Amino acid sequence: MITIDCENFEEWAQHDVPVVKANYVRDYTIWLRFKDGVEGEVDFSEDLSGPIFEPLHDVEYFKKFEVKYSSIEWPNGADFAPEFLHLRALGWEPCEHLRPKPAATPKTRRRARSKRTAQKAAGRVKRPV
Numbered sequence: 181m182i183t184i185d186c187e188n189f190e191e192w193a194q195h196d197v198p199v200v201k202a203n204y205v206r207d208y209t210i211w212l213r214f215k216d217g218v219e220g221e222v223d224f225s226e227d228l229s230g231p232i233f234e235p236l237h238d239v240e241y242f243k244k245f246e247v248k249y250s251s252i253e254w255p256n257g258a259d260f261a262p263e264f265l266h267l268r269a270l271g272w273e274p275c276e277h278l279r280p281k282p283a284a285t286p287k288t289r290r291r292a293r294s295k296r297t298a299q300k301a302a303g304r305v306k307r308p309v
Contacts, residue, residue, distance in 0.1 A: 195266040198250035204243045208236075210252065212269050214262075220269035224260075232258045 201213040205221055208228065213219040228236050235256050236242045245252045253259040 192263055195263040195270075196250075197266045198262055199247050199252055199265060202245065202247050202252050204245075207239065208242060210245065212252070212265055214266055214269065218266060218269055220271070222265065222268040227260070232256065 197214045197216045197218065199212055200215050203211045205211050207223075208225040209221050209223045211219065211221050224236075224242075227233070236254060236258060241254070245254050248259075250262045251259045251265060
């Protein structure tokens with residue numbers, strides 16, 4: 181397995197190598213070949229977090245990628261940086277902070293209650309006879 185300093189731009193930039201060929205393998209795995217001759221299978225199952233990657237959870241949609249602009253891209257515009265792909269093909273597991281983040285779940289707001297409504301809900305309001 182390859183290791184790099186994720187914070188070192190020069191080290192990261194060495195892996196900016198264009199994808200020249202890509203083939204679907206199985207599930208969420210794609211075989212990639214790069215301009216420098218590196219090739220390998222990349223399992224994207226852990227990298228499909230966030231709204232842009234949501235459609236890719238459907239394996240049939242996932243298969244619709246194409247090689248475009250030095251990387252692979254899906255019809256909705258989802259793609260990965262060539263550096264990320266090159267490193268993954270070499271067996272590198274990304275630092276957690278470089279993986280796509282899941283979309284934030286909006287918090288639901290509770291409707292404000294009046295004091296009387298709260299008392300009623302608690303069964304403490306006397307009803308007129």
